Amino acid sequence: MRRFELALPRSVDDCLKTLAKRGADAKVVAGGTDLLPQLKNGLLRPAFVVDLSGVVLLRRLGVNRQGLRVGAAVTAREIELDPRIQKDYPALAESGALVGSIQIRNLATVGGNLCNAAPSADMAPPLLALEAEAVIAGPQGKRRVPLVDFFQGVRRTVLAPDELLVELVVPAPKARSGGNYLRHTPRRELDIAVVGVASQLTLSNGVCAKARIALAAVAPTPVRATAAEQALEGQPVTPEQIERAAELAVGAAQPISDQRGSAEFRRHLVRVLTRRTLTTALARAGH
Numbered sequence: 001m002r003r004f005e006l007a008l009p010r011s012v013d014d015c016l017k018t019l020a021k022r023g024a025d026a027k028v029v030a031g032g033t034d035l036l037p038q039l040k041n042g043l044l045r046p047a048f049v050v051d052l053s054g055v056v057l058l059r060r061l062g063v064n065r066q067g068l069r070v071g072a073a074v075t076a077r078e079i080e081l082d083p084r085i086q087k088d089y090p091a092l093a094e095s096g097a098l099v100g101s102i103q104i105r106n107l108a109t110v111g112g113n114l115c116n117a118a119p120s121a122d123m124a125p126p127l128l129a130l131e132a133e134a135v136i137a138g139p140q141g142k143r144r145v146p147l148v149d150f151f152q153g154v155r156r157t158v159l160a161p162d163e164l165l166v167e168l169v170v171p172a173p174k175a176r177s178g179g180n181y182l183r184h185t186p187r188r189e190l191d192i193a194v195v196g197v198a199s200q201l202t203l204s205n206g207v208c209a210k211a212r213i214a215l216a217a218v219a220p221t222p223v224r225a226t227a228a229e230q231a232l233e234g235q236p237v238t239p240e241q242i243e244r245a246a247e248l249a250v251g252a253a254q255p256i257s258d259q260r261g262s263a264e265f266r267r268h269l270v271r272v273l274t275r276r277t278l279t280t281a282l283a284r285a286g287h
């Protein structure tokens with residue numbers, strides 16, 4: 001591993017100043033569970049590392065009637081265990097609970113999960129289905145980017161080298177909403193998703209008022225299954241409609257074949273996990 005200098009800023013402003021000075025030669029580290037292996041295997045060779053662990057603002061987790069604000073350095077373990085997230089944002093709590101092991105989850109942050117931009121990132125699909133926005137700070141101030149526009153490719157996001165993901169803003173789901181996240185892994189523990197699916201439904205007057213379905217590990221970035229969403233909206237959510245949506249969700253996937261599963265197996269998993277997550281989301285919405 002290349003030797004690097006370490007900065008321990010106490011505020012977002014200090015982070016930004018350091019990043020502005022060091023530019024592309026600097027990398028920020030939150031939990032380090034993605035970054036450290038990449039430093040060790042030589043994939044990244046920054047001369048400067050900015051440690052976010054001392055920036056209290058990034059660790060804030062706030063829930064109110066407007067919704068949820070999750071600081072970028074909130075850990076997967078905190079998300080998994082927060083009773084307010086479990087109650088109103090269950091898909092997000094479920095995704096946090098699936099990351100790595102307890103040791104990993106105590107370090108792994110939501111910001112790291114998103115900024116690392118792996119197609120299989122578990123916390124991305126629920127946040128996409130919940131229509132989260134990313135709050136990004138940079139030299140020109142703050143900007144908000146809908147999460148659906150945040151990912152640009154494998155390990156690529158809209159973040160410039162001198163920008164920092166500060167928090168995620170998640171609007172509160174309306175009454176009679178429910179969500180669910182499921183993934184398939186060949187091993188039960190310490191494996192990454194071969195496919196992950198999050199579904200989020202809102203019901204009104206006996207029909208689906210809003211449907212959001214997001215998929216992981218089937219394209220270069222996490223993606224929404226918009227045709228499936230549109231097929232559900234305005235309709236009663238029957239088993240037949242769910243089956244049709246599951247079929248349509250397959251169309252949003254552009255999976256590859258690799259050692260962890262063939263493209264055909266991944267398409268099959270999209271169908272099965274979409275059906276299961278929609279069924280659970282419907283039950284949670286109080287059908």
Ligand SMILES: Cc1cc2nc3c(=O)[nH]c(=O)nc-3n(C[C@H](O)[C@H](O)[C@H](O)COP(=O)(O)OP(=O)(O)OC[C@H]3O[C@@H](n4cnc5c(N)ncnc54)[C@H](O)[C@@H]3O)c2cc1C
Binds near residue numbers: 033100121193
């Ligand atoms: C054994 C093991 C098991 C794992 N299992 C899973 C799993 O089941 N599911 C899953 O999704 N992931 C898994 N991971 C990957 C990893 O744990 C997660 O992606 C985790 O959420 C990364 O968070 P972190 O804080 O450790 O990120 P870090 O490693 O600190 O950072 C990751 C990247 O994001 C950047 N970054 C971090 N925070 C910010 C910020 N605020 N602004 C700008 N850039 C930032 C860093 O510069 C780096 O490029 C696993 C990793 C290991 C080692």
